[in-house]
Amino acid sequence: MTEIVTIQGLQKKFGKFQALRDVSFTVNAGEVVGFIGPNGAGKSTAIRILLGIMKRDAGQAQIFGKDVWKDSLEIHKRISYVPGDVTLWGNLTGGEIIDLFLKLHGGGNKKKRDYLIKRFELDPKKKAKGYSKGNRQKVGLIAALSADSDLYIFDEPTSGLDPLMEAIFQEEVEKIKETGKSILLSSHILSEVERLADKVAIIRQGEIVESGSLDDLRHLTRSAITLVTEGDVAEMTNVNGVFDFEQKEDQATFSADNKHLDEILMAASKLGVKKFESVPPTLEDLFMRHYES
Amino acid sequence: MRENFAQWETLFLLNLKRDWKKIIVWILGFGLFSAAFVPAFKEIAKGNGLLGMFETLQNPAMIAMVGPTPVGTAVDYTLGAMYAHEMLLFCGLFSMVIAVLHVVGHTRKEEDLGLTELVRSFQIGRQANSFAAIMQIVFINLLLSLFISVVMISFDAETISVEGAFLFGASVGIAGIIGAAIALVMVQIMPASSSATGSTLGIIGLLYIIRAGTDVSNVDLSMLNPLGWTYLTYPFTENNWIALVFALIFSLIAVVVAFSLERGRDMGAGYLPSREGRESAANSLLSVHGLFIKLNRGTIISWLIAFIVMGAAYGSIYGDMQTFLESNEIMKQMFAQADVSIEESFTSTIMMVMIALVSILPIAIVNKLFAQENRAYLSQIFATKVTRSRLYWTSIGLAIITGAAGILIAAGSLGGTAVSAMGGRSTMEIADFLGSGFNFLPSLLFFIGLASLALGWSPKSGKVVYVYLAYSFLLNYFGGIVDLPEWFSKTAIQSWIPRLPLEDFDASIFITITLMSIALIIIGHFGYNRRDMIEGA
Ligand SMILES: Nc1ncnc2c1ncn2[C@@H]1O[C@H](COP(=O)(O)OP(=O)(O)OP(=O)(O)O)[C@@H](O)[C@H]1O
Ligand SMILES: [Mg+2]
Numbered sequence: 001m002t003e004i005v006t007i008q009g010l011q012k013k014f015g016k017f018q019a020l021r022d023v024s025f026t027v028n029a030g031e032v033v034g035f036i037g038p039n040g041a042g043k044s045t046a047i048r049i050l051l052g053i054m055k056r057d058a059g060q061a062q063i064f065g066k067d068v069w070k071d072s073l074e075i076h077k078r079i080s081y082v083p084g085d086v087t088l089w090g091n092l093t094g095g096e097i098i099d100l101f102l103k104l105h106g107g108g109n110k111k112k113r114d115y116l117i118k119r120f121e122l123d124p125k126k127k128a129k130g131y132s133k134g135n136r137q138k139v140g141l142i143a144a145l146s147a148d149s150d151l152y153i154f155d156e157p158t159s160g161l162d163p164l165m166e167a168i169f170q171e172e173v174e175k176i177k178e179t180g181k182s183i184l185l186s187s188h189i190l191s192e193v194e195r196l197a198d199k200v201a202i203i204r205q206g207e208i209v210e211s212g213s214l215d216d217l218r219h220l221t222r223s224a225i226t227l228v229t230e231g232d233v234a235e236m237t238n239v240n241g242v243f244d245f246e247q248k249e250d251q252a253t254f255s256a257d258n259k260h261l262d263e264i265l266m267a268a269s270k271l272g273v274k275k276f277e278s279v280p281p282t283l284e285d286l287f288m289r290h291y292e293s
Numbered sequence: 294m295r296e297n298f299a300q301w302e303t304l305f306l307l308n309l310k311r312d313w314k315k316i317i318v319w320i321l322g323f324g325l326f327s328a329a330f331v332p333a334f335k336e337i338a339k340g341n342g343l344l345g346m347f348e349t350l351q352n353p354a355m356i357a358m359v360g361p362t363p364v365g366t367a368v369d370y371t372l373g374a375m376y377a378h379e380m381l382l383f384c385g386l387f388s389m390v391i392a393v394l395h396v397v398g399h400t401r402k403e404e405d406l407g408l409t410e411l412v413r414s415f416q417i418g419r420q421a422n423s424f425a426a427i428m429q430i431v432f433i434n435l436l437l438s439l440f441i442s443v444v445m446i447s448f449d450a451e452t453i454s455v456e457g458a459f460l461f462g463a464s465v466g467i468a469g470i471i472g473a474a475i476a477l478v479m480v481q482i483m484p485a486s487s488s489a490t491g492s493t494l495g496i497i498g499l500l501y502i503i504r505a506g507t508d509v510s511n512v513d514l515s516m517l518n519p520l521g522w523t524y525l526t527y528p529f530t531e532n533n534w535i536a537l538v539f540a541l542i543f544s545l546i547a548v549v550v551a552f553s554l555e556r557g558r559d560m561g562a563g564y565l566p567s568r569e570g571r572e573s574a575a576n577s578l579l580s581v582h583g584l585f586i587k588l589n590r591g592t593i594i595s596w597l598i599a600f601i602v603m604g605a606a607y608g609s610i611y612g613d614m615q616t617f618l619e620s621n622e623i624m625k626q627m628f629a630q631a632d633v634s635i636e637e638s639f640t641s642t643i644m645m646v647m648i649a650l651v652s653i654l655p656i657a658i659v660n661k662l663f664a665q666e667n668r669a670y671l672s673q674i675f676a677t678k679v680t681r682s683r684l685y686w687t688s689i690g691l692a693i694i695t696g697a698a699g700i701l702i703a704a705g706s707l708g709g710t711a712v713s714a715m716g717g718r719s720t721m722e723i724a725d726f727l728g729s730g731f732n733f734l735p736s737l738l739f740f741i742g743l744a745s746l747a748l749g750w751s752p753k754s755g756k757v758v759y760v761y762l763a764y765s766f767l768l769n770y771f772g773g774i775v776d777l778p779e780w781f782s783k784t785a786i787q788s789w790i791p792r793l794p795l796e797d798f799d800a801s802i803f804i805t806i807t808l809m810s811i812a813l814i815i816i817g818h819f820g821y822n823r824r825d826m827i828e829g830a
Contacts, residue, residue: 015566053413054559073299073416081414087407089311104303104415140411153414 001028003065004151004182005050010059012045019045021206023059027151027182032173034197035186038291042206043186044084047155050184051081063151077106080149084156086140088128094139095124101143112146119168133160145172152176152183158192170195194283202290209290214283221286222255224279225264230272239267251275297556299418304425308399312429319391320437327384327465328444331376331453336776338372346375348623353613354639357505357606358646359383361512363527371452373529377461384465385523386501388437389472392430393493396476399426401486404561413560420555423477427548430473438466457529467540468523472497474547475519481554484563491595498599502606509610519543581679581687588665589658593695596654600703603650607643608710611636615718633795634720636711640729641792647707648733649766649787651699652740655692656758659744662688663752669828685821689745689814696737704730721794729793735806739786742813749820752827
């Protein structure tokens with residue numbers, strides 16, 4: 001597998017404040033990587049370093065095997081970027097700005113542009129100063145999605161979009177994914193990340209605290225179990241890997257450590273299972289665990 | 294190296310497209326202002342005009358304001374010499390200020406707004422934007438220079454030579470480039486666009502004041518001053534092109550320094566460290582007026598310091614005036630006939646200039662309320678029990694108090710320095726200076742009134758108040774030199790006010806203009822209370 005983005009031990013200080021302590025992760029060809037973490041964790045900073053807009057203090061950062069600072073222009077030929085807050089020149093129209101961005105990018109697709117303008121229901125003739133927040137965001141998205149790139153970097157791309165438009169964005173990203181492009185997606189909308197991402201990297205206070213495929217990560221955490229047994233269900237409290245046990249009449253709900261699933265099942269079957277439901281952890285659960293710890 | 298500037302030409306063309314209206318107004322408006330007074334000056338030159346003007350402008354106080362002339366005797370003082378003498382320094386100064394505002398607007402301001410981030414994600418060199426901005430300045434100033442020269446030549450005046458006209462135009466153009474180059478350096482150092490603009494204008498103001506001193510004491514020293522390289526070209530007389538070469542070299546070095554500073558900093562960052570602030574608000578912040586004072590504090594303090602320096606700089610000239618009179622028989626007779634002292638005469642002129650400058654500060658404070666509103670900083674305050682009237686009157690009140698303080702400080706500083714410079718020979722007391730300054734209080738209130746009116750009824754035109762201020766300032770300034778029709782000069786508010794101490798105080802005019810200003814403020818209040826709040830337009 002070719003590595004499209006490689007980050008190793010990235011560090012960045014703003015004055016005395018250490019914004020990034022140790023950030024490492026990779027994005028492989030054809031992969032969508034979700035980049036998530038609490039506010040101020042350092043996501044946008046890491047992305048700005050990847051774009052060569054800010055200079056790192058230490059560590060390695062490469063895209064397409066090239067250094068993100070030294071070869072940024074070479075890299076920018078093949079990437080597209082959408083920030084969470086798209087700012088535009090007030091006296092140009094949305095259509096003009098999209099065309100300009102495509103020209104600056106160099107690899108624009110006119111047909112796709114028109115198609116996306118229709119899909120996102122953007123009025124391209126309006127001056128940018130008259131756009132609402134969501135409409136400004138659409139301008140950035142349309143420009144990025146209609147450019148032909150190998151890596152797409154999105155930093156909270158759907159902030160301000162309505163749910164309908166968000167769905168359209170997700171569909172379009174899936175299409176891009178199918179053509180084998182790589183995507184780095186930072187977002188607080190975890191359902192979006194869960195739907196699109198193959199892998200996630202969770203950052204907290206400038207450090208990557210968890211990374212891997214969603215399945216792997218799920219494995220590391222707990223599923224929510226609902227259980228009804230013939231015997232006394234309260235005995236389950238003592239089983240290894242059972243947490244947050246709660247009982248209502250003869251029905252128990254608890255979270256189960258996936259590592260101990262086998263033991264839990266054995267103990268339950270000894271009591272005689274009448275009902276067993278397991279809900280895999282959502283990304284949200286995963287995330288909360290890292291937020292709170 | 295070249296990579297850093299990649300695709301600058303795309304941004305350059307984009308900026309031309311975005312700015313074309315502004316550029317046309319800039320070149321035509323400012324170009325005509327610089328070049329088209331030739332016929333008016335022809336009028337002055339008639340009869341003994343040239344001689345009279347030559348003698349008047351020998352006064353060190355006048356040199357401090359408009360600069361020196363290389364001409365030694367009145368016979369050589371031609372129309373061209375006079376035009377360059379009286380116009381070039383001012384035009385150069387103006388040219389610089391416009392260029393500074395433009396450069397900061399296209400570089401640091403866009404960074405602060407977040408525009409740069411998206412642009413840099415394309416195949417655009419890291420410094421392409423700065424380079425495009427500086428190239429645009431060069432381009433505009435080139436056109437401006439040509440336009441000025443052609444307009445001047447078109448008047449076909451005998452002593453306005455073609456070479457001189459081109460040099461005059463080029464001097465105004467180079468002034469813009471110098472201003473832009475200094476601005477580009479400050480853009481890299483300062484933590485935000487507003488401080489970059491403020492510090493650059495401060496530097497230019499300082500250069501102006503320093504050159505006032507060196508022009509009077511030793512003109513050669515002014516040749517070390519970047520501002521000097523504009524008006525010391527002496528068009529139509531010495532045609533000193535070499536000054537332009539200094540200016541070009543200086544600008545080039547400044548731009549190179551700016552670019553290497555830019556390479557070493559992150560987007561959105563400066564070189565001045567930002568300190569950590571307090572965790573909870575001080576009690577002095579916890580009120581509408583506390584907030585407004587805090588928001589305007591930096592501006593107010595820097596302007597008040599500027600007023601002190603300005604007053605002291607002009608005040609220090611008073612010592613030389615008597616010496617000058619004693620050495621100049623014609624001038625001595627002129628003043629003796631008019632039965633005024635040279636100091637009083639100068640005070641009445643310089644006070645008009647200073648109070649016009651002081652008026653900028655309160656206008657800025659009133660306009661700031663709309664700037665805050667437009668950036669949606671106030672939206673959460675609007676949603677509290679704080680009334681609009683409260684916001685309005687706090688701003689207006691702050692403007693009036695700082696305006697009055699500005700007059701006190703400027704006139705006081707001028708008077709204090711002047712009285713001590715004149716020593717025992719003083720014909721004036723500090724009270725005369727303060728009286729002369731506060732005599733202009735109604736005009737200051739009038740500008741606050743206009744700004745309030747704009748704030749209430751048409752907030753986007755708040756900037757027009759500055760335009761009117763500049764207009765009325767120039768009208769008064771040149772009104773002393775060129776004979777303007779009465780109705781025309783009366784379109785400037787200051788023209789209604791008698792110049793103290795030369796003329797007598799007129800209580801009825803003082804009261805009338807004050808009442809008019811209060812009426813404007815009240816009308817503005819009506820508008821402000823009922824109009825839509827405009828956010829993010
Ligand atoms: N230019 C800057 N100067 C000083 N500190 C900065 C700067 N940019 C970011 N920081 C700090 O670095 C930290 C990381 O910021 P960053 O914007 O990367 O967070 P983020 O993970 O993108 O957060 P969010 O989810 O809110 O977008 C924050 O504490 C922020 O205050
Ligand atoms: Mg962010």
